[in-house]
Amino acid sequence: MKLKRLIQEKSVDALLITNLLNIRYFTGFTGTTGIALVIGENKFFITDFRYVSQAMEEVEKKGFQLICENISPLKKVAELLKQFNVKKLGIENQMVTLEQFKSFENNFSKIEYINLNDIFTKEREVKSEEEISIIKKSIKIAEEALEKTIYRIKIGIKEREVAAELEYQMRKLGASKASFDIIVASNERSALPHGVASEKVIEEGFLTIDFGCFYNGYASDITRTFYVGDNPTKKHLEIYEVVKEANERAIKKVRAGITVHELDSISRDFIKEKGYGDYFGHGLGHGIGLQIHEYPGVSFKAENKVLKEGMVITIEPGIYIPGFGGVRIEDDILVKEDSCEVLTSLKKEFKTLKL
Incomplete structure (x- = not known):
């Protein structure tokens, strides 16, 4: 139904889907080689012999007719377009390379191309109950893995060792992989918003750990900041509490109908009021799903x-002071009609790791 509606909305005869994440979303295919073509009521999925058995199990229950083509999938697409007399073809222009476009021109010379822009990725913004259930499991795996890892952290261990242990625990609990390069940033490196784990001891x-995993194709994304040692200063405590309050204030306002700009401002204005506005430079959050960063962006950059x-979004305010350190606290949130559900359950109170 979604694809039929999109054909009508874009006033095209057919849709060509080449991005593997969008292919997964609409067809259920989890392999690495395939093309989906939708022409009116007809839905075709083209792959090679390596994926025939897998595709039969995955795409046919979504109503796609499986076609095996080992030599030139685009020529098979061209044959189908000619067979159904397609004049206007919607393509994912943002995902097409120059080489692919030249191949399109060679194979579909009489077709008018209609740019779909990000129509498919925007279609993925609102999650189904099944998707939400998978994301919850992804979050649960990540949180349990951190609980198993945190007690192994001690002064003298390298950041990369912590990241490796955390990913190992996530995989052991059922994740396919980490959803991004795990951030483990200690002391002054915690002032780096994307301080990917290094050789630093x-x-x-402060110790900021930003992590998540893919489970059944869907991502989780969580950040917690700890204090390693016995002597946090007043400034450490103050910065942490400001970020925690900014996080909680925004979460309380999450609901359907609020603009992302307004939500971002709730945290940003509070941090600015406390004198740290210059140290919070990124957006408040982002959507998660088949990608770790997907629509919607939750940012001051998006007005309307x-x-x-x-929708499932992150709320992740932070304060980053060069030469001193930084704090980020990130939760995954399900948007509801009049409120929200906080999907993450890790505690957010200031925690010292006395090691």
Whole structure:
């Protein structure tokens, strides 16, 4: 039904889907080689012999007719377009390389191309009950893995060792892989918003861990900041509490109908009021799903974007002070009609790792 509606909305005869994430979303195919073509009521999935058995199990229950083509999938697409007299073809222009476009021109010379832009990725913004259930499991795996990892952290261990242990635990619990390069940033490196784990040895100070995993194709994304050692200063405590309050204030306002700009401002204005506005430079959050960063972006950059029921977003304010350290606290949130559901369950109170 979604694809039929999109054909009507874009006033095209057919849709060509080449991005593997969008292919997974609409067809259920989890392999790495395939093309989906939708012409009116007809839905075709083209792959080679390596994936025939897998595709039969995955795409046919979604109503796609499986076609095996080992030599030139685009020529098979061209044959189908000619067979159904397609004049206007919607393509994912943002995902097409120059080489692919030249191949399109060679194979579909009489076709008018209609740019779909990000129509498919926007279609993925609102999650189904099944998707939400999978994301919850992904979050649960990530959280349990951190609980198993945190007690192994000690002064003198390297950041990369922590990241490796955390990914190992996530995989052991059922994740396919980490959803991004795990961030383990200690002491002054915690002031780096994307301080991917390094060879640095952990020492006394803030320790930010930003992590998540893919489970059944869907991502989780969580951040917690700890203090390693026995002597946090007043400034450490103050910065942490400001970020925690900014996180909680925004979460309380999440609901369908609020703009992402307004939601971002709730955290940003509070941090600015406390004197740290210059140290919070990124957006408040983003959508998660088949990608770790997907629509909607929750940011001051988007004026009119409105949250919808069923979206899953992150809320992740932070303060980053060069030479001192930084704090980020990130939760995964399900948007509901009049409120939200906090999907993450890890505690957010200031925690010292006295090691």
